[in-house]
Structure formats: structure tokens, C-alpha cells
Amino acid sequence: MSEQAPLPLSPTPRSTVNRYPHRAADHRQVLYNVLDSGLICHVGFIAEDTPVVMPSVYGRDGDTLYFHASRAARSARIFAEGAPICVTVTHLDGIVYARDVAHNSVNYRSAMIYGTGRALVDEADKLKGLHVMAGHMAPGAWDYGNRPDSRDLLRVAVMCLDLSEASVKIRNEPPSNHGKEPDLQKWAGVLPVQTRFGVPQPQGDVPPDLAVPDHIAQRRMTP
Amino acid sequence: MSEQAPLPLSPTPRSTVNRYPHRAADHRQVLYNVLDSGLICHVGFIAEDTPVVMPSVYGRDGDTLYFHASRAARSARIFAEGAPICVTVTHLDGIVYARDVAHNSVNYRSAMIYGTGRALVDEADKLKGLHVMAGHMAPGAWDYGNRPDSRDLLRVAVMCLDLSEASVKIRNEPPSNHGKEPDLQKWAGVLPVQTRFGVPQPQGDVPPDLAVPDHIAQRRMTP
Numbered sequence: 082m083s084e085q086a087p088l089p090l091s092p093t094p095r096s097t098v099n100r101y102p103h104r105a106a107d108h109r110q111v112l113y114n115v116l117d118s119g120l121i122c123h124v125g126f127i128a129e130d131t132p133v134v135m136p137s138v139y140g141r142d143g144d145t146l147y148f149h150a151s152r153a154a155r156s157a158r159i160f161a162e163g164a165p166i167c168v169t170v171t172h173l174d175g176i177v178y179a180r181d182v183a184h185n186s187v188n189y190r191s192a193m194i195y196g197t198g199r200a201l202v203d204e205a206d207k208l209k210g211l212h213v214m215a216g217h218m219a220p221g222a223w224d225y226g227n228r229p230d231s232r233d234l235l236r237v238a239v240m241c242l243d244l245s246e247a248s249v250k251i252r253n254e255p256p257s258n259h260g261k262e263p264d265l266q267k268w269a270g271v272l273p274v275q276t277r278f279g280v281p282q283p284q285g286d287v288p289p290d291l292a293v294p295d296h297i298a299q300r301r302m303t304p
Numbered sequence: 305m306s307e308q309a310p311l312p313l314s315p316t317p318r319s320t321v322n323r324y325p326h327r328a329a330d331h332r333q334v335l336y337n338v339l340d341s342g343l344i345c346h347v348g349f350i351a352e353d354t355p356v357v358m359p360s361v362y363g364r365d366g367d368t369l370y371f372h373a374s375r376a377a378r379s380a381r382i383f384a385e386g387a388p389i390c391v392t393v394t395h396l397d398g399i400v401y402a403r404d405v406a407h408n409s410v411n412y413r414s415a416m417i418y419g420t421g422r423a424l425v426d427e428a429d430k431l432k433g434l435h436v437m438a439g440h441m442a443p444g445a446w447d448y449g450n451r452p453d454s455r456d457l458l459r460v461a462v463m464c465l466d467l468s469e470a471s472v473k474i475r476n477e478p479p480s481n482h483g484k485e486p487d488l489q490k491w492a493g494v495l496p497v498q499t500r501f502g503v504p505q506p507q508g509d510v511p512p513d514l515a516v517p518d519h520i521a522q523r524r525m526t527p
Binding site for chain 1: 350400492
């Protein structure tokens with residue numbers, strides 16, 4: 082994954098955070114961090130005048146996001162037509178318990194990218210996209226597993242999106258009393274929410290003496 | 305949260321799962337389970353011909369989903385106009401490592417709901433929505449904390465969506481060899497992805513001898 086020097090995010094009107102602007106990040110490195118530490122994204126597109134929000138795996142290389150539509154038939158057709166899309170990656174980091182229920186909140190990091198989705202056609206482009214996504218979703222798998230062949234590439238739909246128009250919003254704060262006098266008889270604070278990997282479950286045909294490879298056994302969440 | 309007897313999901317063309325239909329669930333109880341064990345949703349709507357995907361907390365009561373738009377100003381206006389929306393809740397349950405990188409996948413449960421968003425106006429409706437969302441996002445908080453007052457209700461934007469048009473898709477399988485002879489020298493299987501709560505972090509003004517209440521200290525993820 083190539084890295085570029087941190088550049089400011091250049092928000093357009095639609096990618097500008099209007100509510101709680103102090104929660105908006107203004108450096109591309111923050112965007113990269115939110116994307117690189119996530120596991121799935123939600124892709125929004127319009128199908129017959131209706132918004133559709135579809136989960137997908139993804140990967141980032143520089144200022145390009147690759148994703149793999151699970152309902153490939155419909156979405157791939159829509160992306161091929163150069164339709165506007167919105168991709169959002171959200172980390173839920175904590176449940177914020179305030180003394181007033183109405184002030185309960187969540188701590189989170191969320192990146193929202195607007196742009197035009199593009200379905201990759203060339204074999205080399207698709208291979209690149211799969212490589213980037215494998216590096217993100219399953220680091221180490223590209224070198225360990227069998228590489229995709231032409232038949233695999235024909236079967237798969239790989240989409241990409243430019244990261245030029247993006248916004249990042251982060252809440253990482255204790256609860257707010259919203260100016261009210263706190264009732265110190267009541268507990269308030271944050272319950273962290275964490276994602277972690279469990280114990281690897283081998284497929285049925287894996288020989289019992291075949292160890293789980295390190296890139297899986299040692300995998301930890303990207304902070 | 306009131307429960308209804310399980311009813312079949314009644315898919316319309318747009319909520320019908322066309323790809324891998326064996327992964328589509330057909331009972332409302334499966335939809336309820338996916339929604340009730342999630343923490344955040346992604347709400348899709350159309351703003352000036354562009355799809356927008358916005359994360360939100362939510363809660364379910366029977367066949368109504370309540371959610372709380374974080375960019376309230378714009379989205380609340382759009383929902384008040386009865387615009388079409390799509391709400392998706394996704395659980396990532398595992399990274400699926402196949403012997404062929406192109407066959408890597410993820411195990412997941414995903415619910416997609418189509419409908420017309422509605423911004424609640426009446427105080428009683430908003431209070432109900434906040435109660436349902438608090439019960440979901442922070443079980444026990446409604447009884448422990450201070451209830452919302454009229455000023456809180458005025459300040460907050462609560463949206464709702466009918467669960468009548470929904471689809472659920474679940475992948476809970478080992479990797480597929482896609483008909484290829486497996487290379488038994490290579491490991492294949494599933495790395496589970498789990499969400500859990502960490503150690504509660506008290507707000508700075510909480511007296512050191514005030515114990516973390518049970519509804520927070522004992523909280524576990526809904527399976």
C-alpha cells in the first residue's frame with residue numbers, strides 16, 4: 082500500500098460537516114487511518130430512485146478505495162454507468178452514558194466518501210484491486226494463498242472510488258452535561274466497544290497437524 | 305420491547321436477494337435478531353441527487369425502527385418530506401480464508417430495510433422513540449438516568465421507519481473451494497470477528513467510591 086504525504090481534506094459543500102464542526106477532521110492522514118483500521122464499508126447508491134445501502138469489504142491504495150459488491154449484478158451495472166455513490170466506514174468506539182438519558186451518545190470515527198463508482202474491466206486493474214482488498218481484509222493471504230487466475234477475475238466484480246471528496250467525523254469525549262449541574266450520585270462515563278479476532282476455525286479438510294499460519298493466528302486489529 | 309409472533313418477510317422485487325438466494329432469510333424473527341443484536345445502523349437517503357450514507361444509533365419496537373440522525377438538520381428535513389430511505393445493519397462475524405485468495409470472503413449477517421423515513425414531531429412520539437433507542441443502545445439507562453424533559457425533546461431529532469419491506473442475508477459457512485481440488489498443504493478456515501465491551505471509563509467528576517452500576521458493568525453483547 083503506497084502512502085502519500087498527508088494532504089488537507091478539501092471539503093465540498095456536501096462533504097462539509099455542518100453539525101458539531103469541531104468533530105470534523107481536516108487531514109487526509111486521519112481519513113486514511115479511519116479507512117485502514119476498518120473491516121467493512123457501507124456503499125450507498127441509487128437504484129430506480131431508491132437509495133440502497135450495501136455492506137462490502139474494501140481496501141485502500143493511496144487515494145483509491147476498492148470494494149467488492151456482494152450483490153454484484155445490480156450494483157456493478159449501476160457503477161459501470163458512472164453513478165454517484167457514497168461510501169461510509171464507521172468505527173463504534175464506545176457507548177457514552179450521561180446522567181440525562183437524552184444526552185447519551187456514542188464515541189465513533191466515521192469517514193464518508195462521495196464520488197463516482199467505477200467498475201473495473203481490465204484484468205490487470207481487477208488483479209490490482211483484489212490485491213489491495215486482500216491486503217486489507219486478510220493481510221498475508223496474497224502471499225500464502227493461490228493467486229487469482231483469469232477465470233477468477235472474470236467471475237469477480239471489483240469497484241473503485243476516488244478519495245478526493247471525503248469527510249471524517251470523530252467523537253472521542255466523555256458525556257456532556259449540556260450545561261446542567263451534574264448529579265454526582267449517578268455514574269456517568271464511557272463503555273468502550275472493541276473489535277477483536279477469536280480463535281481460528283479450520284475448514285473440515287485441514288489436516289490436524291497443519292498449524293494455523295502466523296498471518297492468521299497472530300492477526301490483531303489495526304489500531 | 306414488545307415482540308410479535310414470527311411472520312414471514314414479504315419481499316418486494318427490490319428487497320429480494322437475487323445473488324446467493326440460499327443466504328436470504330425468510331422469517332421476521334431472523335430480521336429482529338439481526339437488528340436487536342446490532343449497535344449501529346447505516347441510513348441511506350438521497351440529497352440533491354446524491355446518495356448519502358450516515359451512521360446512526362437505533363432501536364426497534366415491534367415492526368418500527370427508530371433512529372437518531374447525527375446530521376440532524378439536513379436529514380431531518382429530508383425525512384420530513386417522506387423521502388425513500390434504506391437502513392442497513394451489518395454484523396461482521398468472521399474473515400473467511402480460502403486456499404485461493406479470490407475465494408476469500410466474510411461471514412456476516414446483514415439486514416436491509418427499505419421504506420419512507422418519518423421525522424417524529426409529537427412530544428409523546430419522540431419520548432417513545434428515545435425510550436426504545438435507549439433500551440437498545442444503553443439497556444438499563446432509562447430507569448437509572450434522568451428522563452428527557454421538554455427541552456431535551458425539542459432539541460432532538462427522532463426518525464422512524466416501518467419494517468414491512470426488509471431482507472436479511474446471512475453467510476455463516478467455511479470457505480468454498482469453488483469446485484477446485486483442495487491443496488491440503490494450505491490452511492483454510494474462518495477467523496471469527498467479535499465485538500465486546502471494555503472496562504467502563506468514569507467521567508472525571510464521578511466520585512471514586514461510586515461503583516459502576518450493574519447495567520453498565522455487567523453489559524454483554526446481545527448474541
